[in-house]
Amino acid sequence: xxxxxxxxxxxxxxxxxxxxxxxxxxxxxxxxxxxxxxxxxxxxxxxxxxxxxxxxxxxxxxxxxxxxxxxxxxxxxxxxxxxxxxxxxxxxxxxxxxxxxxxxxxxxxxxxxxxxxxxxxxxxxxxxxxxxxxxxxxxxxxxxxxxxxxxxxxxxxxxxxxxxxxxxxxxxxxxxxxxxxxxxxxxxxxxxxxxxxxxxxxxxxxxxxxxxxxxxxxxxxxxxxxxxxxxxxxxxxxxxxxxxxxxxxxxxxxxxxxxxxxxxxxxxxxxxxxxxxxxxxxxxxxxxxxxxxxx
Numbered sequence: 001x002x003x004x005x006x007x008x009x010x011x012x013x014x015x016x017x018x019x020x021x022x023x024x025x026x027x028x029x030x031x032x033x034x035x036x037x038x039x040x041x042x043x044x045x046x047x048x049x050x051x052x053x054x055x056x057x058x059x060x061x062x063x064x065x066x067x068x069x070x071x072x073x074x075x076x077x078x079x080x081x082x083x084x085x086x087x088x089x090x091x092x093x094x095x096x097x098x099x100x101x102x103x104x105x106x107x108x109x110x111x112x113x114x115x116x117x118x119x120x121x122x123x124x125x126x127x128x129x130x131x132x133x134x135x136x137x138x139x140x141x142x143x144x145x146x147x148x149x150x151x152x153x154x155x156x157x158x159x160x161x162x163x164x165x166x167x168x169x170x171x172x173x174x175x176x177x178x179x180x181x182x183x184x185x186x187x188x189x190x191x192x193x194x195x196x197x198x199x200x201x202x203x204x205x206x207x208x209x210x211x212x213x214x215x216x217x218x219x220x221x222x223x224x225x226x227x228x229x230x231x232x233x234x235x236x237x238x239x240x241x242x243x244x245x246x247x248x249x250x251x252x253x254x255x256x257x258x259x260x261x262x263x264x265x266x267x268x269x270x271x272x273x274x275x276x277x278x279x280x281x282x283x284x285x286x287x288x289x290x291x292x293x294x295x
Contacts, residue, residue, distance in 0.1 A: 001013065001014055001017075003020075005021050005022040005026055006020045006021055006026075006030060007022075007026035007027070007030040008022065008026055035051070035052050036051055036052075037049070037050055037051075038050075038061070040062075040065075041062045041063055042063055042064075042069070042071055042072040043072075044068075044071060045063075045071075047065075048064070049061070049064040113147075142217050145217065145218050148219075149208055149219045149220075149221065152221060153206065153208075153221075156179035156203065156204065157179050164182040164183070165180070165182060165183040165186065166179070166181055167179070167180060168180075171189065171193055171201070172193045173192075173193055173199075173200065174201075174202070176202070176204075178202065178203050182238065183238075184236050184238035184269045185203075185223065185236055187269065188223075188224065188234075188267065188269070189201075192224070195228075197228050197229075198227070198228050199227045199228060200226070200227040201224055201225065201226045202224070202225050203223060205221075205225040207221070207222055207225070207233065207256070208220075209221070209222060209249065209252050209253045209256055211249055211251075211252035212248070213245060213248055220249055222234075222235055222253060222264075223236045224236065230263070231263075232264070232265055233253070233257055233262055233263070234265050234267055235250075235253070235265070235266050236267050236269060237266065237267070237268050237269065237271075237275075238268070238269045238270075239271070240275060246278065247278075247281065250266070250282060254285055258290050263290070264286075266282055
């Protein structure tokens with residue numbers, strides 16, 4: 001049987017009824033997707049990305065990421081811009097009062113611990129490296145943050161830590177198990193056990209620091225509660241990823257512990273030269289809240 005190649009238009013002989021191309025090279029060339037560069041359609045983003053045009057589909061990628069698509073939908077598909085705005089559904093169109101009633105009912109449902117537990121398990125798969133959920137509203141973030149801390153207080157092994165050494169450490173001072181979330185914390189535990197001046201230390205304290213980041217309430221647990229004749233709190237940092245958030249946490253912790261009369265200290269674990277600017281900032285803030293600088 002003689003046929004005409006769909007790619008190079010040359011005549012070829014074949015025994016296959018469905019064969020469209022004279023060779024594998026022609027088949028590959030004909031089905032090769034066309035690559036083009038496109039700008040993200042979300043106005044708040046300036047990124048460009050590669051797209052591959054498929055002749056079998058009319059769909060075209062419009063955004064460089066899912067987060068940009070979500071932001072575009074927030075601004076472009078709200079209210080009258082939404083295709084379903086004002087249209088009736090099987091429940092009818094809700095009045096503003098009814099919408100508020102439904103909203104309050106949904107918010108109240110978050111007080112159910114079973115619902116929180118279910119969503120926490122689901123959202124662990126979508127958690128960002130810093131533990132946040134940028135695509136959720138402020139109310140939801142506050143509830144999730146509170147639930148995460150409550151779980152961490154009951155289960156030290158739980159937490160949004162990635163790419164860090166983790167495990168149990170048995171203290172020679174207390175014979176108690178302590179969970180470390182990084183190699184820096186493990187090193188500090190060994191150091192505290194070998195320091196004869198330290199009478200007691202633990203990570204199992206109940207101090208929760210609340211701070212606000214862009215108007216959203218968040219929480220975190222400081223590292224070590226230590227007693228060397230006087231009780232103080234120690235935060236261990238081998239690396240600071242976000243200096244802005246770090247400062248928010250530190251300032252809230254200084255205010256919290258100064259009100260309790262407990263000293264709050266920082267240890268950059270041999271990286272003092274790298275973070276001199278943060279150390280100077282911390283000393284100035286400590287002088288403001290305690291009337292003294294870091295020892």
